[in-house]
Amino acid sequence: MRSGTALEYSVSERDDILKFGGREFRSRLIVGTGKFPDHRTMQQAHEASGAEMVTVAVRRVNLDRAQESLLDYIDTERYALLPNTAGCYSAEEAIKTAMLAREVGLSDMVKLEVIGDQRTLFPDNEELLKATKVLVKEGFVVLPYTNDDPIMAKKLEDAGAAVVMPLAAPIGSGLGIRNPHNIRIILEAARVPIIVDAGVGTASDASIAMELGCDGVLMNTAIACAKDPVGMATAMRYAMIAGRLAYLAGRIPKKLYASASSPLEGMIE
Amino acid sequence: MEGLFDVQLAVNGKTRTVADDATITRLLEELQINPLRVAVQLNERIIKRELYERTLLQAGDTLEIITFMAGGSS
Numbered sequence: 001m002r003s004g005t006a007l008e009y010s011v012s013e014r015d016d017i018l019k020f021g022g023r024e025f026r027s028r029l030i031v032g033t034g035k036f037p038d039h040r041t042m043q044q045a046h047e048a049s050g051a052e053m054v055t056v057a058v059r060r061v062n063l064d065r066a067q068e069s070l071l072d073y074i075d076t077e078r079y080a081l082l083p084n085t086a087g088c089y090s091a092e093e094a095i096k097t098a099m100l101a102r103e104v105g106l107s108d109m110v111k112l113e114v115i116g117d118q119r120t121l122f123p124d125n126e127e128l129l130k131a132t133k134v135l136v137k138e139g140f141v142v143l144p145y146t147n148d149d150p151i152m153a154k155k156l157e158d159a160g161a162a163v164v165m166p167l168a169a170p171i172g173s174g175l176g177i178r179n180p181h182n183i184r185i186i187l188e189a190a191r192v193p194i195i196v197d198a199g200v201g202t203a204s205d206a207s208i209a210m211e212l213g214c215d216g217v218l219m220n221t222a223i224a225c226a227k228d229p230v231g232m233a234t235a236m237r238y239a240m241i242a243g244r245l246a247y248l249a250g251r252i253p254k255k256l257y258a259s260a261s262s263p264l265e266g267m268i269e
Numbered sequence: 270m271e272g273l274f275d276v277q278l279a280v281n282g283k284t285r286t287v288a289d290d291a292t293i294t295r296l297l298e299e300l301q302i303n304p305l306r307v308a309v310q311l312n313e314r315i316i317k318r319e320l321y322e323r324t325l326l327q328a329g330d331t332l333e334i335i336t337f338m339a340g341g342s343s
Contacts, residue, residue, distance in 0.1 A: 032341025057340025060281040066302045100335045103308035171342040220341025
């Protein structure tokens, strides 16, 4: 067990482990590698976040700077790599990208993105489902990024997705959990982990996702573009733990009227 | 002995000239690319790493050399 604060201790004591695709994670936070001011800050933010998995894009090697590698700044013994198909607009393109990513030999997982529109970056769910089916058959651990649509989530699960990743809000928007009710419906029906992907803006958003019962949260912009990325990564780490603990502890039902916390008996007369 | 003729390839969308006996391994060396951090596609087909050494490059070949880059979502 890692040494740490009481918060981490109480979580790990519960053996509260996120499992999918034959892997186990103690941290429920997945962090991106994009948009950081520099590699060193990214490295420090990853460390501060407590994450055990980071997502990476799959791109052509820049031949003018072929010696430079993002992988110099990611300890692959410590962080599982989750290659993504960001920027793909068809099933075919996403499948090709995933196949190449696996060939690098560092991960058989894929955060599957098939984007339908440049302005919203909302997924093209038809193409996404197609690509999910193919990649599952090819033996990938598939984590599709989708809308907060319970029907689509079910279809992806039935297609063999290891995890379903509904968005909280558009990618990079920082709008937070736009439709907590849909997320709850998705959670109710799910038999695979549900990890919210995209839209988180600040720590409370991560807590809300976890309080709803989500199995994890993936974020990038909220940390990378914060004024202090390392500070925000730390905040996110604790927000995830707080939200998860609150979910496991069980919140009280909301009531319209007050109910006193102090006994009426023994009042001074 | 080195190859006598040069051949032209397209590597990541750019024209590149290599010796006519060049393999994928040789090309990666010339480009100073660590083979353990990339995947290579030759004319639309992914080439397994263990075949780099044996795969000769021919005039007109199109190569894609990919790796992991910074990125979160789209």
